[in-house]
Amino acid sequence: SLAPNAPYPSSLHVHFRTSHGMDMKFDVRLKRNLFAADSFVWAHDGPELALLKSHKPHHIAYEGTLPLGYIRLTMFDRHTFHATIKLHDKIVVVDPVEHHKNAHQLTSPVTGMLAYSIPLEAAALSNEHHRQLTSTFGRMATCTWSARQITVGVVSDAGFTSEHGGAAKTQSYLIAVYNSINGLYDDQIGVHLTIGAFLIETAAGGAAWNVEPQTCGAMVDMNVQLNAVKSYVKLHYECKG
Secondary structure (H helix, E strand, O other): OEOOOOOOEOEEEEEEEOOOOOEEEEEEEEOHHHEEEEEEEEEEOOHHHHHHOOOOOOOOEEEEEEOOEEEEEEEOHHHOEEEEEEOOOEEEEEEEHHHOOOOHHHOOOOOOEEEEEEEOOOOOOOOOOOOOEOOOOOOEOOOOOOOEEEEEEEEEOHHHHHHOOOHHHHHHHHHHHHHHHHHHHHHHOOEEEEEEEEEEEOOOOOOHHHOOOOOOHHHHOHHHHHHHHHHHHHHHOHHHO
């Protein structure tokens, strides 16, 4: 059955095989703390506006734990998904093939998915000169700080939105990015990023940060870009909260 306010069940059992003989099974649960309680989506114009009319982000992110590792999975359309799977000796990434422009020769005629793995070298640590880890890859031992939550806002300009197929797909892609990042942050340093707002532009124009530049100009300075975005959000949205 579907979870409340989510297009997928509250838990999933995932089983996939790759052409290289990798066979993986795992269980994941819906990750509802990826968004702040008052999270909001602003999307300007475009054919996807109807899909975003609730102005609430979609609960499509899942998480699970593995021996000496974790999994973060985000569902997309047509039952495709992105997954970052940390095992004791490698990280496995599963993606829709459309996320990899140069991977058309790897397209699966059945699933449209691809998978690749990155080996993890064993950490060689000195008790005298290096930090003590709770496992080969994990949080530092004897550290007693509690997990910290940081709320962030996510902005997509018209170029990024177009590159990722429109407002709805851009939102899903960014949810996958932050879901996977949290796997690493939660595991390594005890920091959890919570999304407070999405601002998704679908057409160039308006604010300086969303105008197609003829030259880099002042916007080549990242601080200028960040200040432009912050000023725009403050002017147009804070008073509407």
